[in-house]
Amino acid sequence: MAMRSDKKAFGAVTKSIHWLMAALVITVFSIGWYMDFLPLGMEKLEWMSRHKSLGITVLVLVVLRVVWRISEPSPDALGALKIEKWAAKAGHLGLYLLMFAMPLTGWTMSSAANFPVSVFGLFTLPDLVSPDAELFETLRTVHWGLSWTIGGLVGVHALAAFKHHFRDGDATLRRMLPGKIKEN
16 A cells, blocks of 8 residues: 555555544543543543643644645545535534644643643643633633534544445545555
8 A cells, every 4th residue: 555645545644644533532532521520639630631642642643634635635535426525525624623623722721720731741831821710611611512513523524434335335435444445
């Protein structure tokens, strides 16, 4: 399999980043959901630290992913309808924007709460804003809303891939899976 994508297939780098980010987004969402149910204490703070570190990892990877995507061609969309192609572009743009917005609102929220963002205990990020309780509450609501939005968009993304695979019988899903695929 080629490292770079072309007009027919995704390359190994694109596939690897896609699946790594999928796993990270699902993990960060799951940790965030879990830690909301924990009482304030050491266990919750440990999970919050993991959540923040993985969130910053998502931010770094989405920057790399956008740079990589701009630097190479993308395979042509296989959907027959123009509305499907438009919806796919809109969905991907939404996912990219949310993968930027989620970690940035989380980082800003932590800054507003005067809680440092340590990345895996290796270094601490600078605060983006001064402590501000009202801003913290606003950002907490925004971050929560964005988390469910990205969860919904990821679900629609997966359903669209399954629709292409099972109903349309095209290679949309198969060409994002590891290995080389045969086009229909």
